[in-house]
Amino acid sequence: MAVNVTGLSDTVERECLLYDPFYGDETYVTPLSDKFVFTRKVHRCQICWDEIPANSRVRAKTERNNEERKVATFYFCTQCCYAMADSINGSDDEICRRTSQGVDRAEREHREVAP
Numbered sequence: 001m002a003v004n005v006t007g008l009s010d011t012v013e014r015e016c017l018l019y020d021p022f023y024g025d026e027t028y029v030t031p032l033s034d035k036f037v038f039t040r041k042v043h044r045c046q047i048c049w050d051e052i053p054a055n056s057r058v059r060a061k062t063e064r065n066n067e068e069r070k071v072a073t074f075y076f077c078t079q080c081c082y083a084m085a086d087s088i089n090g091s092d093d094e095i096c097r098r099t100s101q102g103v104d105r106a107e108r109e110h111r112e113v114a115p
């Protein structure tokens with residue numbers, strides 16, 4: 001699949017936003033915003049755990065966690081945005097692969113920082 005590093009097409013962005021990345025998570029949250037932004041600093045992708053460079057066009061989902069009483073914004077890298085759009089179009093392979101990759105990486109990192 002061709003990847004446009006400067007941004008995604010309107011269609012991909014629209015399809016990506018239809019995908020619920022936290023499906024199945026039963027934390028009580030209030031969604032505040034869910035849109036594409038240009039990042040101003042480096043973030044971590046919430047799905048694959050890759051680093052997202054500054055000035056990337058990515059999905060940013062902001063919500064208020066009503067259990068912890070705090071607001072958080074989650075970012076999703078360009079590749080995962082494509083994968084989310086693919087999922088909306090009926091192909092889950094890539095988003096599943098990236099999700100399990102992210103879980104592995106997050107666990108490994110957690111082990112490394114653990115005493």
Ligand SMILES: [Zn+2]
Nearest residue numbers: 045048077080
């Ligand atoms: Zn990602």
